[in-house]
Amino acid sequence: NGLLVKDVIEFNDAVKHANPGDVITLANGVWNNAELVFEGKGTEEEPITLTVEEKGKVTLEGNSNLQLAGEHLIVEGLVFKNGYTPTNAVISFRKNREEMANNCRLTECVIDNYNNPERQVQDYWVTIYGQNNRIDHNHIAGKKNLGVTMIVGLDTEGSRKNNHSIDHNYFGPRPTYGNNGGETLRIGTSHHALENSNTLVESNYFDRTNGEHEIISNKACQNTFKYNTFYECTGTLTMRHGNETMVDGNVFIGNGKPSTGGVRIINETQTVINNYHIGLTGYRFRGAFVMMNGVPNSPPNRYVPVIDSKLENNTFINCDHIQLCAGSDSERSQAPRTSEISGNIFYNENKNDTFTVYDDISGITFKDNLLGENGVSAIKSGFENAAITLVKNDQGFLIPKSDKIKNEISISPKIATKANTGTSWYSKADNSVALNTGKTIKVEPGINTLYEIVKTSEAGDIIELEDDGTYLITKAVKINHPLTFKTVGAKKATVLFERMMAFEIQNGGSLSLENVSFDGTKSPDYAGNSVISTSKNSMIDNYKLFIDNCEFKDMVVNHSFDVLRVSKGTFADTISIQNSTFKNISGxxxxxxxxxxxxxxxxxxxxxxxxxxxxxxxxxxxxxxxxxxxxxxxxxxxxxxxxxxxxxxxxxxxxxxxxxxxxxxxxxxxxxxxxxxxxxxxxxxxxxxxxxxxxxxxxxxxxxxxxxxxxxxxxxxxxxxxxxxxx
Amino acid sequence: NGLLVKDVIEFNDAVKHANPGDVITLANGVWNNAELVFEGKGTEEEPITLTVEEKGKVTLEGNSNLQLAGEHLIVEGLVFKNGYTPTNAVISFRKNREEMANNCRLTECVIDNYNNPERQVQDYWVTIYGQNNRIDHNHIAGKKNLGVTMIVGLDTEGSRKNNHSIDHNYFGPRPTYGNNGGETLRIGTSHHALENSNTLVESNYFDRTNGEHEIISNKACQNTFKYNTFYECTGTLTMRHGNETMVDGNVFIGNGKPSTGGVRIINETQTVINNYHIGLTGYRFRGAFVMMNGVPNSPPNRYVPVIDSKLENNTFINCDHIQLCAGSDSERSQAPRTSEISGNIFYNENKNDTFTVYDDISGITFKDNLLGENGVSAIKSGFENAAITLVKNDQGFLIPKSDKIKNEISISPKIATKANTGTSWYSKADNSVALNTGKTIKVEPGINTLYEIVKTSEAGDIIELEDDGTYLITKAVKINHPLTFKTVGAKKATVLFERMMAFEIQNGGSLSLENVSFDGTKSPDYAGNSVISTSKNSMIDNYKLFIDNCEFKDMVVNHSFDVLRVSKGTFADTISIQNSTFKNISGxxxxxxxxxxxxxxxxxxxxxxxxxxxxxxxxxxxxxxxxxxxxxxxxxxxxxxxxxxxxxxxxxxxxxxxxxxxxxxxxxxxxxxxxxxxxxxxxxxxxxxxxxxxxxxxxxxxxxxxxxxxxxxxxxxxxxxxxxxxx
Ligand SMILES: [Ca+2]
Ligand SMILES: [Ca+2]
Known part of the structure; x- marks a missing residue:
């Protein structure tokens, strides 16, 4: 009952004839454009397993994907990379709306930078349907195109009250998407917000999952989030729709990074207890804790007012913003009611008052909360000052100590770490290369010397132009990894260019220009030139552009000559223009x-x-x-x-x-x-x-x-x- | 002195050692990314020649191009296709601003669809500098990106009074570009409009060179245009800048196609004689003949008023618009002066008055012009009616006959034809395939049957959907050649789609939809869906889209759901939406x-x-x-x-x-x-x-x-x- 398959035809044949207890093993190698449908009926004692010959040596590339349908199926060890799904999901727990997967397990699978090259074309990476499925120890990193990374769908009865467990997964970095649709996990939708999902999300590690402000968008009832770690995430665990959510024992680590947040409450009967937050700087909807105003008689897809909810026994250390009645406006005019904030510690070494109150808080009961010695709050009762010190515990967390803290603050040993999530055999190392981290290369003045040098450069290199040298470019210089161009010396080198752009930043590229002069007099006599242009195609990677101490002049050969011209479907993390001069430019x-x-x-x-x-x-x-x-x-x-x-x-x-x-x-x-x-x-x-x-x-x-x-x-x-x- | 070279290294070596009389021969095969610099000093008697082993069997592809510099060089037989130049020219008569080519010849070379894939990135195909060069019998077809096809540059003294001959070239189809920069030939620029160019443009065939309204943009003085044929060109030979142009003995054949034009006069001392025009329908700046208003005291780069110009002994048969004082507005307020329109025949079988006068024509002397029997004109003198008949001559031209025509109208035997221009060994056949010219394929209802059938289809095919069938698409259907989808039968087939688009028109694709129903209820819950989308990347080929008798409904899953969504850098020749219904759509x-x-x-x-x-x-x-x-x-x-x-x-x-x-x-x-x-x-x-x-x-x-x-x-x-x- 063990069967090694070498291609999709063999795989299909094996699936067709699989019996309970069978193990189908994908042979080592690259599986290109493999659209696998794994369906069958195993049993609890004898599941049908899809595995790989050697973990890490089987990759699904190109336009590959996987659908599961049936009962008691186990999938392990698949790696999706170097490609993207042609459908709306990389891995789906259903074959079609009627044929779903139940009692199945997806474990130790990897989806790594498996992005549609069009950042504005949507897909999901994992879509979970059916009931009683476990998704554990997967490594899911680098989603950059439109669409939630993982969803739990509730669109049919057979997917509700699902009792899924999503645990011990490593959700690796997801950069800012620059629009809605960059969530990492969504459970439910506004259409089915009042259905019970009963999904457990436990001990997952969210590592800089920064797609948008909802790291997790909870949109159904009765879900539980426990022991998850949110590491430098610029967003919140958001209870967007649905009620009776339990958020218990999670850790949020901001490290002072901009826009890092904690938990955001909307809707009814939400419970937030025993969570630990440190170094979160986000404000407004990305506060360390946010309780929102709602819309009176709100339809389920707007903002249901907060009632019967509580924030209890949580710890906030050096978190800058606690936001109450957030989002208050003419539509969201209903303040929280019959809710409670109690037994929490709000300790900030740098900021005395971390609370912002946007509306009436008389519907919130405050009690037994501690502030630091200098802590203040406009909220008069329910807060007490305490002399607090921080002591590092065995796990490495700073734990507040004070004689006013009755019960020792502790972090569950079940808390997610990089080590206990994902797989042991697939690296979590960050491979991105920063600007100015490579070698220095000198480039001679002349025609296309810049063009040629770039072809031999590596990511992070610094290209040094000659003092007062003149560089003519007759072919646009394509920047597809991080590169720096700088003149060393007092007199800026001059760059002239005969194409519509001197530099084109392509996907994966970033550019730093220092102490260089750009002259537009050799540029073509057409409207629309630019010194720097992004790719006209979509760029899935965010780019950076730094211009420092440069000169741009005499760009008037025709109209609309810009310094930087970007295209739709491109997104810069940072554009910095400093200490530079711009003179006589038509655009x-x-x-x-x-x-x-x-x-x-x-x-x-x-x-x-x-x-x-x-x-x-x-x-x-x-x-x-x-x-x-x-x-x-x-x-x-x-x-x-x-x-x-x-x-x-x-x-x-x-x-x-x-x-x-x-x-x-x-x-x-x-x-x-x-x-x-x-x-x-x-x-x-x-x-x-x-x-x-x-x-x-x-x-x-x-x-x-x-x-x-x-x-x-x-x-x-x-x-x-x-x-x-x-x- | 004959040397067969097999790669660029051998070529460079041969060039380095070439002596007068030498022949460098490129070996048969594909030369990929070959940037050739052909420089040397031949003599009048013993030129240095660059040729090919067998004509048609040497192609320069990828990022190839050619620069000439020196004296008495001959280039023949090169074919550029399947790629584009990385610089601003495919073939240039200079190596840099200082080192030009003189007394050189470019003959029997081909540039065929050698387009930058970004339609908005500019290049030229041939840039002519220096003096006494001949460019003859070349085949230059299919330019689709921004930029004039061929230019004569006058930016240095050494390129003026150049005595170039551009003759017997075949300029093949250039589709509408959709913006300025689609000219086929430009001589000079506004910056050097008052320099003498002395270029002869003779016996060239312009075959549907429809990039924009200037087929030829003359921007210098003392150029001559003789015996050229303009076949179904949607533009004019335009004397945009510069004076003393001679336009003599050319033929303009419109065949009643929309927007076909003749000659447009601006500036001084322009002579238009002995030209033959038939079936031109264009109006305004694309009239069969256009004499423009100018700007008083115009700078050279605006509109210099017409003076001392004449239109004499020309024939206009079934041409719809003669435009005088065209462009008259508050800036272009100076009407033509001391000019003459005489001895012309304006004969139109379908339209009595073909003249439009936009301003004062007292500065134009009219005499001895003939109209047809029913011809009228608001211009009172200088016109006479005549009973005209048309008789086909040996060359196939319809020649007007009348007892009032003193000198027999004739077309020079030197007139350009498809046969006597370009090369004999490179086909001028039109390879484009129209919609609905292929086979019919039936497609079963089901999931992705449409996606699969398209992969096996060929250009022009008609895909027949089943009466009342349901088709679900989970992968976007890519249209990269012309395809028709239609339901045969009374009940439209229904198409549902799970991706952000059902059809994506890619470069080379055109789409016709007939009698099909599109339903948006399965589309993703994201903003920005569409039934049909163009490629998000630039499309160099213009596309066509026909929608007839279709239904579009229930596209409200999220906001901004459009029927057709296009991208920047795409251009449709035609979008036709007829006899269709649209209901309940959010975009x-x-x-x-x-x-x-x-x-x-x-x-x-x-x-x-x-x-x-x-x-x-x-x-x-x-x-x-x-x-x-x-x-x-x-x-x-x-x-x-x-x-x-x-x-x-x-x-x-x-x-x-x-x-x-x-x-x-x-x-x-x-x-x-x-x-x-x-x-x-x-x-x-x-x-x-x-x-x-x-x-x-x-x-x-x-x-x-x-x-x-x-x-x-x-x-x-x-x-x-x-x-x-x-x-
Ligand atoms: Ca969102
Ligand atoms: Ca133009």
Missing amino acids: HITALDKETDDIGAYNVEYLIMKNNTVTDLQGAALRLYRGGKDESTFGPFLEVDHNTFNNVGFGKKNKYNAAISLYGVQVNDIQNNNFNNTKGLNMHLVVGEPIVNVVNNNYYKSDEVIVTGDQKYNIDKLYNLKPEFNA | HITALDKETDDIGAYNVEYLIMKNNTVTDLQGAALRLYRGGKDESTFGPFLEVDHNTFNNVGFGKKNKYNAAISLYGVQVNDIQNNNFNNTKGLNMHLVVGEPIVNVVNNNYYKSDEVIVTGDQKYNIDKLYNLKPEFNA
Whole structure:
């Protein structure tokens, strides 16, 4: 009853004839475009098993996937990589809507960077249907395209009250997706929110699963989340729909990373107990703890008000934001009722008051909570100050100690760790290479020397240009791994280019430019040139772009010559432009507004523009656009500081009619800039309680700030002085 | 002195040691990524020759190209295909700005569909510099990406007064590019418009070179165009800049095809004589003859007024539009002066008056022109009626005969033909396959039967669905050649799909759907589904989409579910939607507005929407956008006729705030439609003297027509009747 199969035909034959107790073994090697349907009826004592000849030596690649259907099936050891599923799931616990898998187990399987190359094309990696299935010790990492990583579906009766166990899985890094649809686990949907799912999610490790603000989106009733570890995750375990959720004994480790969060409560009879949170910095919907306002008489797919819920015996160490009645607005006007916050420790060494209260909290009972010695709260009762110290325990956790803490705080030995989750045979190491971590290569001035050197470079390399050297590019330089270009010496090297772009950032590429001058006089006499362009195709990997101490000049051979031109379907983690000069340019520095579907997508998470001088720019210095009203993401984050803009934005083709045009940006920090004889700053504030600080800017003979939309903002210290520049 | 070389290293070595009289021969086979630099000094008597072992058996593929530099070089027999140049030219008559080619010849070379896969990335195919070069008998066909096919550059002194001969070349089909930059030949640039080029363009065949409205863009002085044939070209030989052009003895054959044109005059001392035009239908800048208004004291890069120019002894048979003072507007306010139109025949069997006069023609002397017997003209003098008959001559041309025609009309034996241009050994046959020209294949209902059948289909095939059959698609069906799907029988087959699109039109694909029902209830619960999607990557080939007698329903699983979703960098020749019903849909039928750079690009040339019934559509029935003020193209062309719109456009996410939203559309034919309880029609008219007829439409409890912009329009017979529908 053991059968080694070498291809899909043999596999199908083996499946067809499989009896209880049989073991079907995939032979070592690459299985390309293998769409496996594993169906059969095993028994509890004698399941049918699908395994591999040697773990780690069987890979499913290309357009491969797996469907399970039947009873008592075990799948172990499959590795999906180097490809993507042509269907909507990599592994599915059903063959079709009628034929599901029950009493089955998926264990020690791997799905690693198995992404559709179109980041905006949706798929799932694991879809769980049926009942009594166990999904354990799998390694699931690197999802980058649209769609939840793992879902539990409840769309038929046979998938409800399912008693599934999702345990000891390693959910590896999932980078910011830049829109809704980047969740790591979802149970249920709004359509079936009031069904009982009865799913146990236990001892899983969530390692930087940062796709969006819902790490887990719970959308059904009676689920339990225990002993999971959330490591540096920029989101929360969200009880989006459904009631009677138990969140018990989980650990949230933020390490002070931006936007890291804890638990968010919506709906009824939710219980959050015995959880440990440390170093979480997120605010608003990504707070360390968030209890939301609801919509009165809400339909199940909006926001059901919080009632009968409790936050008890949890520990918050150095967590910056506890958010109560969050999301309060004209629609979400119902504050929580008959709920309780008790027996928790809120200890912060750097911040005295971590509570933000957005509405009436009289429906929440506070008692027996401890604050640190300097802790304060506007909430008058139910809090006590305590002299707290932190002591590292055997597991390495900092445990608060105080004579006011009655029961010793402890972390369950069942808590997920990197070691006790996933598989032992598939590495969890991070293979990404950062900028400036490679070797230094010198490149001679000349024609296409830059093009040639890049072909032989490796990720992280630093390419050094010659002091005052001249580099002509007649072929666009493709950047498909992280590379730095810099001039060493006082006189910047000059780069000229005959193609519509000097550099094209392709999937996997990141670019740093330091101390280089770019001259547009050799560029083609067509509209639409740019110094840097992203791939026109979708890029599944987020990229980074740093420009420091560079010069961009004489880019007027035709109209619409931009410095950076991005495409739809690309997303930058960071674009930083600092200490640089821009002069005589017919287009924009950059227009980051290619996501026009208005579903919440945008082109960059962090944009920094600092200490630059921009002169005679016909287009806008910056256009940044986030359309739609989705609340799943919290960017873009914008910092514009200490720049000087002279004669910017007056070109006939500058359709933004501004030097800086912002739409839907979530964090707007615009400080200490000089606008001189320049178009102004337009800002449309539309969703998400954006942070807006426009402070200490000078507008001389320039348009000032125009704000539209319906959100609050702070504009202060706006001057109209004539700037004087030293020569 | 004959040397067979087998790779680039051998080639380079041969070039390095080449002496006058030497012949370097490329060995048969595929030369992949071969960037050849052919430089040397031959003599008039003993040139250095680069040739091929056997013509047609040497191909340069991948990222190959050729640069010539030196004296008396001959290149013959090279074929570039299956790839594209990484630089800005496939063949260049210089190595760099300083090292050019003089007294060289490029003959019997082929560049065939050698396109950059990004349609918006620019290159040239042949760039001619230096002096006294001959470019003859080449075959140059199928350019589809941005950029002029062949240019004569004048940017250095050594390239002016060049005495080049461009003769007997075959310029094969170039499809509509959909923006500026689709010219087939350009001589000079606006920067050097007043330099003498002295280039002879003789006996070339222009076969459907339809990239944009300038087939040839003359931008320098003293060029001659003789004996060229323009076959079904949707544009004109344009004297865009520069003076003293001679256009003599050319033939323009329109065959009644839309938008076919002749000669367009701007600037001074232009001579157009002895040309023969037949069956040209183009109007405005694509008229059979166009004499433009100029800008007073125009800078060379705008429109220099016409003076001292003449149109003499030309023949126009069945040409629909002669345009005088064309482009007259507030800027182009200077009418032609001291010019003459004499001795021409304007004979049209179907149209009595073919002249349109946009401004004062007192600066043009008319004399001795003949009209047909029924011909009329608002121009009072200089025209005479004549009884004209057409007689086919030996060459196959219809020659007008009349007793009033003094000198027999003749066509030079030097006139270009398909046979006497290009090469004898490279086929000029058209390999494109049309829809519905292949075999019929029946496809069973079931899961992915459509997906599987397409994999085995061939271009032009017709796939027959079963009467009332149900087809589920769990993998997107990729359309990469022309395919038709139709139900034979009274009951439409139903197609459901689990991916974000049922069909994806990829490069090379076209799609026809007949008598099929599409149901969105199985589609994923994400925003942004569509029944049909184009590739998200750039498509170099224009595509066609026909939808006839189909049904689209229940597409509301999430918001923004469109019927057709297109991407930037794609262009449809035709999208036709007829006799179909649309019901209960959360997005648009289609938003063709992905070209947001506002440089004149757009997504479709002809859009037809006829006899459809649209009910409960949350988005817009149509959004069609052409941004920018470029005048190089004349689309999109829109026909919206006999449709009924019920409850259309009221969705919160319909940002167009209209049932039909048009921006910059050039032809707007909107007739006989019923708008019932529906958002209205918005139309922004912005450039190009658009044709706008909004006639005989009914608006019941609906918004009506809102027109903005600065162009003329015709809105007539607008009713407000309650529609009554028969059951
Ligand atoms: Ca979400
Ligand atoms: Ca043009």
